[in-house]
Amino acid sequence: MIPQAVLDQWYPVAMTSLVGPWPGRETQLLGRPIMVFKTQSGAVSVQTAQGQAVAVTLAYGHVWACLGTPAQDLFALPEAAQPGRRLVDCGVVRVKCSPLRAVENFLDIAHFPFVHTDVLGAEPHTEVGRYEVQIRDDVDEVWATKVHFYQPQAAKSAAGGIVTEYMYRVAAPTAAVLYKTCPNRTNEWDVIGIFVQPLAEDLCDVYPYMALFDDVTPQADLIHFQQMIFLQDRSILENQIPRLLPLDPGMEIPTQADLTSVAYRRWLKRKGLTYGAQVVAA
Amino acid sequence: MTNWKASGLSKDLPPANVMHADWQGVDLAVWRSASGRLSAWVDRCPHRGMRLSHGFVRGETLACIYHGWTYGVTGACTHIPAHPDMTPPATITATRFEVTERGGVIWIAAKDDPTAPPDIAGFQPLRSLTVQVGEQALLQALAADAPGLTEAEGGLRGTVQIAGLDTQICLMLQPKAQETTLHILCGAGAGPAQVSRWAESLRRQIEDRSAP
Ligand code: FES
Ligand SMILES: [Fe+2]
Numbered sequence: 482m483i484p485q486a487v488l489d490q491w492y493p494v495a496m497t498s499l500v501g502p503w504p505g506r507e508t509q510l511l512g513r514p515i516m517v518f519k520t521q522s523g524a525v526s527v528q529t530a531q532g533q534a535v536a537v538t539l540a541y542g543h544v545w546a547c548l549g550t551p552a553q554d555l556f557a558l559p560e561a562a563q564p565g566r567r568l569v570d571c572g573v574v575r576v577k578c579s580p581l582r583a584v585e586n587f588l589d590i591a592h593f594p595f596v597h598t599d600v601l602g603a604e605p606h607t608e609v610g611r612y613e614v615q616i617r618d619d620v621d622e623v624w625a626t627k628v629h630f631y632q633p634q635a636a637k638s639a640a641g642g643i644v645t646e647y648m649y650r651v652a653a654p655t656a657a658v659l660y661k662t663c664p665n666r667t668n669e670w671d672v673i674g675i676f677v678q679p680l681a682e683d684l685c686d687v688y689p690y691m692a693l694f695d696d697v698t699p700q701a702d703l704i705h706f707q708q709m710i711f712l713q714d715r716s717i718l719e720n721q722i723p724r725l726l727p728l729d730p731g732m733e734i735p736t737q738a739d740l741t742s743v744a745y746r747r748w749l750k751r752k753g754l755t756y757g758a759q760v761v762a763a
Numbered sequence: 764m765t766n767w768k769a770s771g772l773s774k775d776l777p778p779a780n781v782m783h784a785d786w787q788g789v790d791l792a793v794w795r796s797a798s799g800r801l802s803a804w805v806d807r808c809p810h811r812g813m814r815l816s817h818g819f820v821r822g823e824t825l826a827c828i829y830h831g832w833t834y835g836v837t838g839a840c841t842h843i844p845a846h847p848d849m850t851p852p853a854t855i856t857a858t859r860f861e862v863t864e865r866g867g868v869i870w871i872a873a874k875d876d877p878t879a880p881p882d883i884a885g886f887q888p889l890r891s892l893t894v895q896v897g898e899q900a901l902l903q904a905l906a907a908d909a910p911g912l913t914e915a916e917g918g919l920r921g922t923v924q925i926a927g928l929d930t931q932i933c934l935m936l937q938p939k940a941q942e943t944t945l946h947i948l949c950g951a952g953a954g955p956a957q958v959s960r961w962a963e964s965l966r967r968q969i970e971d972r973s974a975p
Contacts, residue, residue, distance in 0.1 A: 591830045591845040607831060607844035717829055721812040722790070734809050734855055738830075738845035742811075 483511055486753040488549030490654050491556075493676035493688055495544040496570055500525055509680045510546060511756060517544055542570050543676055543688060556622070556652035560672045560692050569700065571689035571707045578718035579757035580655045580679035581726040581749065583687055586714055587657050587675045588649050588741040590630050596713050599633050603642075606631035609738035616748050623651035623748050625741040651745055654754045655679055666694050673707075682757045683724040687711065725759035732759070767863070767870035767880040769917055769935035769946045770803070772888045774867065781825060783816035785939045786871050791860060792816035793869065796823045800836050803862035803871045808832060809840070809855055825857075868935060868946060881917040886933045886948035889955055894945060894966045896973045898938035901945075904969040905934075918946075925953035925961045932958070 488511070495506045495517040505518025514530040527537050527546040536547040538555045545555050560566065576583055586592070591609050593602025612628040628647040648660040648670070655677035660670035674690040689707045727733055728750045735743050749758060770784040771793065781794035783806060790806035792815035800823065806814045813829040820826075824841060826833045832855075833842040840855035861872040863880060867888035870880040894901055905912055905919060909932075912921040918935040925932075930952025937944040949958045 589830075594844065595828055595831045604831075604844070605847075608847055609845040716817075717813060720814040720817055722807045722814065723812065727812075733811050736810075736843060736846060736849075739811075 483756060484753050485549060486552070487511065487654075487756040489547065489552040490549075490754070491538060491545045491547050491551060492653075492655055493543045493678050494527060494546045495525075496573065496688065497525065497539055497542055497544050498570065500544060508678070508686075510548060511679055512681050513548065515546065517546070541674070541676070541690060542568060543690075553621070556620075556656065558652070558658065558672070558674075558692075560670070563692070565694055566672070566692045567695060567700075567703075569691040569693065569703050569707070571691065571704050571711075574687045574689070574708070574711050574715060576685055576687055576715050576718050577683065577724075578685065578721065579683055579725050580677045580685040581745075581757040582718055582721060582724075583675065583677050583685055583714075584651065584655055584657050585726060585742050585745055586718055587659070588625070588651070588745060589739075590628060590647070591738045592717070593630060593632070596717055597710055601632050601634075601710070602630065603633045611737065612740070614740045614744045616744055623649075623741070623744045625649040625744075649741055651748065654749065654752075655685075663694050669694055671695075679757060685757075723759055725757060728755065728758045729761045731761075765878045765880060765916065766872040766876045767878070767917070768872070769868050769937055770862075770871040771869040771937075772867060772891055772946055773864050773869055774888060775891065776801075776869065779820040781816055781818055781820055783814070784869075784871065785937065786860065786873075788939070789860075790814070790816075791871065792818070792825070793862065793871070794818075794820055794825050796820060796836060798823060801862050801864060801869065802836055802838070803860040804834075804838060805858035805860070807858075809857065815857065866948070868948075881915070881935075883917075883933055883935075883948060886931065886950050887955075889947045889949050889958055890962075892945045892947060892962050892966060893942055895942050895970050897941055898936060898943050900973055901936070901943045901969065904972065905965075908965060908968060922952075923961070926957040928953045928957075930958060 500519050503518045504516045507516050516528050520526050525544050527535050536551050538545040541561050594604050594607050614625045626648045632645045633642045646662045650658045658674040663669045663671045672692040676688040678686040728746050776795050778795050778799050779797045784791045784793045791803050792806040793803045795801050806816050808815050808827040810832050813827050817828045818826050824833045831844040834857050835841045838857040838859045840851040843851050863870050865880045866883035909923050911923050912919040920933045922929050923932045931950030933948040935946040
C-alpha cells in the first residue's frame, strides 16, 4: 500500500521535448505503469495502465505527474524564466537506488573530494564548515544556506580553484535544487537541480537540470560535465546498504556535515513520505 | 567441525588492497594494510552505508570511498575528513569478523574460533575460479567428473589425472547463492598451467551441462 501522502505529490516523468504521440514514453511511477504522450491537440497527457488520466504540470523542461490529488502546486523556480540563463537538459540517468538516496546524495558536499576528485573537491580541502539548515514551514521545503566549499573546478566555466558558496533546497520529495556562486556574475547564482522519477522503491530515473549564466561553454560540454558528475554519483548510489533510505536514527551515523540529510529525512518522516524509505515499525 | 571458510587466496590480496568476499551470504570487505595486516569487516560503512570494499587502503587504514571516513585495523574510526580537527567518538566502528591465513588461503569465521583452519600442507595455492552453479550441483558434477576427489575438511582432495600425470589437487569451496568459487591448490603432478587449463575445462563442462 502506497501512503496517500506519497500519491499526492508531484513527480517528474519525462523530458517535455521528447514526448511523442501515443503511446509515447511508457514508463513507471511509484511502481505503476504509466504512459506519457502528446494528444492530437498537442497537449501532454499522462495515463495509467487502466486508461485513467492523472494530473499533469509542464515546468522546467519536464512533465510532472501526480497519481492522487495534488497536495499543492508544483514548486516555484523563478530563475528558470530569468532572461540570460541557459537552460540545459542533461538527459536522464537510470540508477538502481532509492529515489530518496539519490536526492540525499545531491544535498551532500562532504563527498566531493572523494567521489568527484579534482573536479568538485580535492584533498586536503575536505572540511565542511558550519552551515544553516531549516525546514521552512511557509513553503514546506528544506533549505541549507551559507554552505562553503573549496572546489578545484566548480563549473565548466571556472578556470581554477575557488571557494564556492551554495544554497540547497529540497523543493519536492524527489526534486532538489542547488544555487551556487556563479563564476561569471558575482550577483547571481547558477541553478542546478535534480528531478528524480521514482520508478520503484529502489529504482529511479534521474534528470539533471541546469539554468546557468554561461554563454561561452558549448552545450555539449556542459552536458558532458554534468553527466560525468552523475555517473560518479551512480557508482556510490548503487552500492549503499540498505538500498532504502533509513528514516529512523540508529542505522547510520550523521555528523554536523550531514545536517541537510538529517533535515531531509526528518521532513520526509513528518510528512509520511516513506516511499523508498526504510522505517522501523513504530 | 571448523567455522573457518576459505574466502580467497593470500596472493590475490597484496598489501594495501581491499576486496569483496561473500561469507555464508554476508557481504564482507577484506583488506590488507601496507604492512600486511589482514582484516575482514561487514561491507558497510557505519556513516551512510557505502560498501567498504569500494574503499581504499592508506598505510594501516581503510578509507571509505564516499566521504573518506577512515578506520584503523581495530575497526575504530580514526578520521572524519569533513571534520578534520575532531576526534571521532569511539562508538564509530566497523563490524569485524575473524580472519586468518593458513596454507596461502584466507580463512574467515564469524567469531573467535578455537579450532584452526584446515591443514593443507603439501599444497600450493594456484588460483580461484567461479563456477556458475550452486554448491550441491557442483559437488555432484565433481563426483562424476573427478571421482578421485573425496570430501575433506573445507572442501575436496585427491588425485586427478591431468596431462597424463597423477596430480594431487585440493579444492576449497566458497558457495554463494547460484555460484560457487573454487580455490584451487595443487601438489605433486602436472604443472600449474596444466592444472589451470584442467580447471577451466572442468568449469565449462559443468556449466554447459547445467545450462537450461
Ligand atoms: S558512507 Fe562511508 S564515509 Fe560516508
Ligand atoms: Fe555527487
